[in-house]
Amino acid sequence: MFKNGATKGDLNGFLDAGSSMQGELSFEDTFRVDGKLMGKVTSKGDLVVGERGEVDGDLQVGRVYVSGTLKGTVKASGRIEITAGGRLLGDIQTPTLVIEEGGFYQGRCSMDQPGARSETSRPVAGVVTPLAVKREG
Numbered sequence: 001m002f003k004n005g006a007t008k009g010d011l012n013g014f015l016d017a018g019s020s021m022q023g024e025l026s027f028e029d030t031f032r033v034d035g036k037l038m039g040k041v042t043s044k045g046d047l048v049v050g051e052r053g054e055v056d057g058d059l060q061v062g063r064v065y066v067s068g069t070l071k072g073t074v075k076a077s078g079r080i081e082i083t084a085g086g087r088l089l090g091d092i093q094t095p096t097l098v099i100e101e102g103g104f105y106q107g108r109c110s111m112d113q114p115g116a117r118s119e120t121s122r123p124v125a126g127v128v129t130p131l132a133v134k135r136e137g
Contacts, residue, residue, distance in 0.1 A: 012045070017052045033068070044077070051085065066103075 010029040015021055019035035026042045034050035041047060041059040049055050053068035063078040064070070066086035074080060076094040084102030091108040099105055 010045075015053075017050075049086070 011032060012027040012029050013031045015031075015033045015035040015037055017034045020037070021035070022038045024040045024042070025031065025037065028043065028045055030046045030048060031041075031043070032048040032050055033053040033055055035052075036054045037057070038055075039057045041055070041057060041061060043060075044062045046063045046065065047055075047059065047061045049064070049066045049068040049070050051067045054071075055069070056071045058072055059070075059074045059076075061074070061076055063080070064074060064076050065081045065083065066088050067083045069087045070090070071088075072090045074088070074090060074092045074094070076092070078094075079096035079098065080088070080092055080094045081098040082088050082100065082103035082105055084100045086100075087104045089106050091110075092105075093110040093112065095111060097105075097109060097111060
């Protein structure tokens, strides 16, 4: 989860399992959701959706890491990462999308690089499966 040098000391907030929140959320560094969050999220930081976390809404964040369930629209300036067991259902815009084996994504994806010409979004749906490798010898 904190692969790019972030530390647990950067955590601004936490929504624990058994808790729910509806409305608008903004934070500076990192916010973790293990409960239910519905609404609008705005931050240049990282949103972490834990294994038991459920997020439903419109997100504009730096990076998002999904191990639970995220539904809605996501605009990430850095990256979106879906871990094994994570589910993302909705339209996304990000320069980098990482889906681990066992992760699930369904929606429209726009992967614009800063300063690059925009292409039209294409619908994408499915489950990531390992590639078949042909061995010679």
